[in-house]
Amino acid sequence: xxxxxxxxxxxxxxxxxxxxxxxxxxxxxxxxxxxxxxxxxxxxxxxxxxxxxxxxxxxxxxxxxxxxxxxxxxxxxxxxxxxxxxxxxxxxxxxxxxxxxxxxxxxxxxxxxxxxxxxxxxxxxxxxxxxxxxxxxxxxxxxxxxxxxxxxxxxxxxxxxxxxxxxxxxxxxxxxxxxxxxxxxxxxxxxxxxxxxxxxxxxxxxxxxxxxxxxxxxxxxxxxxxxx
Numbered sequence: 001x002x003x004x005x006x007x008x009x010x011x012x013x014x015x016x017x018x019x020x021x022x023x024x025x026x027x028x029x030x031x032x033x034x035x036x037x038x039x040x041x042x043x044x045x046x047x048x049x050x051x052x053x054x055x056x057x058x059x060x061x062x063x064x065x066x067x068x069x070x071x072x073x074x075x076x077x078x079x080x081x082x083x084x085x086x087x088x089x090x091x092x093x094x095x096x097x098x099x100x101x102x103x104x105x106x107x108x109x110x111x112x113x114x115x116x117x118x119x120x121x122x123x124x125x126x127x128x129x130x131x132x133x134x135x136x137x138x139x140x141x142x143x144x145x146x147x148x149x150x151x152x153x154x155x156x157x158x159x160x161x162x163x164x165x166x167x168x169x170x171x172x173x174x175x176x177x178x179x180x181x182x183x184x185x186x187x188x189x190x191x192x193x194x195x196x197x198x199x200x201x202x203x204x205x206x207x208x209x210x211x212x213x214x215x216x217x218x219x220x221x222x223x224x225x226x227x228x
Contacts, residue, residue, distance in 0.1 A: 017060075045057045
């Protein structure tokens, strides 16, 4: 049990390293909290700073998760085996989403969660990540993919790896829901921004969802009164 706790601590400490923070400072000399939405994740960095910076954040978040799992496995594999990967990966997810040094306000945790799923469930984790990624690209909704990936992984975790892995994946799903439920609400309201769209499609969508101005309302009201 001690090794499991130590694995989780290693994961949490490494997970708290938010790659977006040094990347944002390198490119803009600003803290990530001062840029765009303030979220220390790839999407915000890519949208506000650029693709190169965004991919740097992506690689950094993947690497910190892999390092956490790799170090824990090398240290404790003789005692707890594959559980070292489960606990350290979950620790990294908590560290990224709820870093103590940032008053527990971290990123959305998609990259870290997906990386952990792919390693913890090598076949099914990769499969559901690909499916979830394709759905995200097709719909353009990032919050949808973030929740669908661990949701799709959940039954496979229970069926192929047992109750413990299933519970861990369930926890990751609940974290994703807690981090992305506002985005899901905006999707149902039809106001969530859709990514991976051409400029023409974005302009058309914006035009279709444009709210009428005060002048438009007054003009329409006058027309109605004249008809009456």
